[in-house]
Amino acid sequence: MIHIPLWKTILVIGVCLLGIIFVSPNFFTKKQLESFPGWFPKNTLVLGLDLQGGAHLLLEVDFEAALQEQMNTLSDAIRTTLRKERIGYTGLSAKKDFVTLILRDPADVKKATDLITQTDQTLQIASTPDGQLTFTLNEATIRERRKSALAQSIEIIRRRVDETGTAEPFIQQQGDDRILVQLPGLQDPTRIKSLLGQTAKLQFRFVDTSVAADPTKPTPGNDVLAEEHNGQINYYAVKKQVIVSGESLVDAQPSFDEYNRPIVSFKFDSLGGKKFGDATKNNVGKLFAIILDDKVISAPRINSPILGGTGQISGSFTVQEAQDLALLMRAGALPAPLKVLEERTVGPGLGADSILAGERATIIAILLVMAFMFIAYSFFGAIANIAVIFNLILLFAALSVAQATLTLPGIAGIALTIGMAVDANVLINERIKEELRLGRKMLSAIDAGYNRAMTTIIDSNLTTLIGVGLLYHFGTGPTRGFAVTTAIGIIVSMFTAITLTKQIIAWWLRLTRSTHLPL
Secondary structure, three states: OOOOOOHHHHHHHHHHHHHHHHHHHHHHEEEEEEEEOOOOOOOOOOEOHHHHOOEEEEEEEEEHHHHHHHHHHHHHHHHHHHHOOOOOOEEEEEEOOEEEEEOOOHHHHHHHHHHHHHHHOEEEEOOOOEEEEEEEEEEHHHHHHHHHHHHHHHHHHHHHHOOOOOOOOOEEEEOOEEEEEEEOOOOHHHHHHHHHOOOOEEEEEEEEEOOOOOOOOOOOEEEEEEEEOOOOEEEEEOOOOOOOHHEEEEEEEEEEEOOOOEEEEEOOOHHHHHHHHHHHHOOOOOOOEEEOEEEEEEEEEEOOOOOOEEEEEOOOOOHHHHHHHHHHHEEEOOOOOEEEEEEEEHHHHHHHHHHHHHHHHHHHHHHHHHHHHHHHHHHHHHHHHHHHHHHHHHHHHHHHHHHOOOOHHHHHHHHHHHOOOOOOOOHHHHHHHHHOOEEEEEOHHHHHHHHHHHHHHHHHHHHHHHHHHHHHHOOOHHHHHOOOOOOOOHHHHHHHHHHHHHHHHHHHHHHHHHOOOOO
16 A cells, blocks of 8 residues: 555645635636635736736836936036035036036136035046036946936836736836836726826926026026916926925825815925925025926915925816826836837737637647546546646646736646646656566555656756746746746646645555556
8 A cells, every 4th residue: 555644645635625725716706706705815817918908118218318417416516515615617517428617716626626526426527727627427337327227217117007006017127228018907008108208306496586587598597497387388487406306205195275176285204394394484475386307387485384394286287187296206206217119009809819719729738638648548647637637726826826927928838837747647657667567566666656757757847947947037028927837837747746646546546455557
């Protein structure tokens, strides 16, 4: 008699029962699942973009614009530092990747460079005898900031997409400057494109009412920015100094004012709230511009100090615009603008055709494999077929629990694992036959078949796992879907083909007390 410890038997039964329980939600509708008890699992298979349809966007991070923005920020910092120390200069300007100026007194070169180096130690400073200074970032710093900008962009895109309620988005880096965004189930990507296309750089700055706001005649220390209101465009001369930025925000929510008009309520962190409170307290009566992506949202007059770190943004918003603005403020600003390089919408009809084709291929594969196993190995083939069925149950249960996204290549991986699932049984059955031909008795042949085939089974499955592991690591989207389903299928098949089939044979021997195998 084949001896299997009681704990192994309990483990086998437990795993099979859990597989049935966790795969069962896929056979019920969402409404039916809601009526089930709280302890009952609710996770179902998540279909990818190619199966349920949705939007596909390929975005490019505009690092050049980000670098220009960094040069503008550096220029402002240099201006503040030199003015504070009363060092005269002319021609301060921020170019594509450097900042340049000319000191009025060339003798101030060392003093100026020492002061500015203290502000940013990564700067490379070149000077000429006539007092011209040029500031650039070294290559290592630029590479690091590009890498950081890409990682930050991915995180902020994820936050913005999650805020919209899109289920199971796929967001991943592609190359050195591109981001792939796939949104299953989303048929109209217009709003998402609008949300992702905005940098959402929020700033609070004072309006300089002492100069005319003429976009053709900018004044030093000011930016001329536009506000669009009811089809009319108004211009403001806005001081370059940023009082508070969106980085200090901790929350933003859409709301309504006393006249039932949509507004956005916001809240700063403690430091931002203090800056905002001090600025409004010391500048009562002045205009305070709220700027998003270099456009004035509104420019209210400060009638009284705004303390407590909270405030409201009002304007000619629709409810949807207020919701989107609050979403952008909560998610944070992108470090660089994004360009849409590729846009594609997959209809649900195409996805339904893919599912139907995948179902047919899987069913045909199951039937052919089961027919072959039964013809080739009779009784042991029937046991292997039971293992194939549980292999599928456990595979789909694992995918449901892990909420792994099932794609069309993933279905191909499932069809492949069906054939691979019986590989181990073929090795075991052939080994048992060989042991019987060598004169071993039935029980001894079964034990030897399982034990001696084990090394070959582990080696073959391990090499396959290494291959799919590399596919997952270096692949993207659909390739990863294939790798995930194949890897799970291999691990499950190791359990069903070895442990489950041996357990079934042990039960059969106890029930029949047979002394020969019906091979």
